[in-house]
Amino acid sequence: MNPSIFFDGIFIGSIFAVATIGLSFFYTTTGVFNFAHGALLMLGGYLTYTALTYLKLPLVFAAIFSVLLVASFMTAFYYLSLLPIRKQHITSIIITLALLLMLERLITVLYGPWGLPFPTFFPGVVKLAGVEVSLQKIYVTVSNFLVIFVFWLLISKTWIGLGIRATIDNEDVAEALGINASRMHLLSVFISSAITAFGGINIAATLFLSPILMSQMNVVAITVSILAGLGSVWGVIPAAFILGFADVIGATIFGGWFRFVSMTLVVILVLIVRPRGIFGQMERIV
Secondary structure, rough: OHHHHHHHHHHHHHHHHHHHHHHHHHHHHOOOOOOOOHHHHHHHHHHHHHHHOOOOOOHHHHHHHHHHHHHHHHHHHHHHHHHHHHHHHHHHHHHHHHHHHHHHHHHHHHHHOOEEOOOOOOOOOEEHHHEEHHHHHHHHHHHHHHHHHHHHHHHHHHHHHHHHHHHHHHHHHHHHHHOOOHHHHHHHHHHHHHHHHHHHHHHHHOOOHHHHHHHHHHHHHHHHHHHHHEEEEHHHHHHHHHHHHHHHHHHHHHOOHHHHHHHHHHHHHHHHHHHOOOOOOOEEOO
């Protein structure tokens, strides 16, 4: 394999994974498919841009500011608007679509419809296997893997993760054991929204910052979730890398216009064989 395709595939796959895992976790834990996911990606990128450019905060503090603000906003929105009616699936979908349209319009009014230059915080390139790779891409890829690992630790090895998994398995039994299911839902929304905001920051840092791109990433996240199988949180990770490599290979052979075509073809072929997706189950799993 061409080293350039390999490195780009790993980079794009890690972007897709972090951009999608929050969407899948949100659905798995709450039962609500969040169509406003792309708006949260957008908010993560634009709030960090604002903190870096206008508030002059260092990168770490700008990222923390953005992630906490997005996660807090979505948790409050879920508590006030979605938690009481989360089992009314059509109504929940309409509400998240309304939120998506509202936030997209707000960002377009405030920042304009065109792309903005996101600050470069790791300038320079290094040569890996004869291929020049930017330090910013390396940082983003490594940080994506680190976030996925921390998320795995949180869900698999802590009492918070145990409570969330128990609530997913059987909410009534979890309540009987003294677990506050509503609190677990809110924690899940906070965690998933924080990861999503972080994904938006990394997308803006290495691609570019625009409402159009973030809308496209919303479509990508939904596509990855479908390929993995709705309700499979960990299945999103291999699915993201499959589509990441499909994206890069398609663009390398046929040009940039073929990116979404190649990913769509992969999804169609998989769904013909596995209608529920690669890791799809009858129940939501985490």
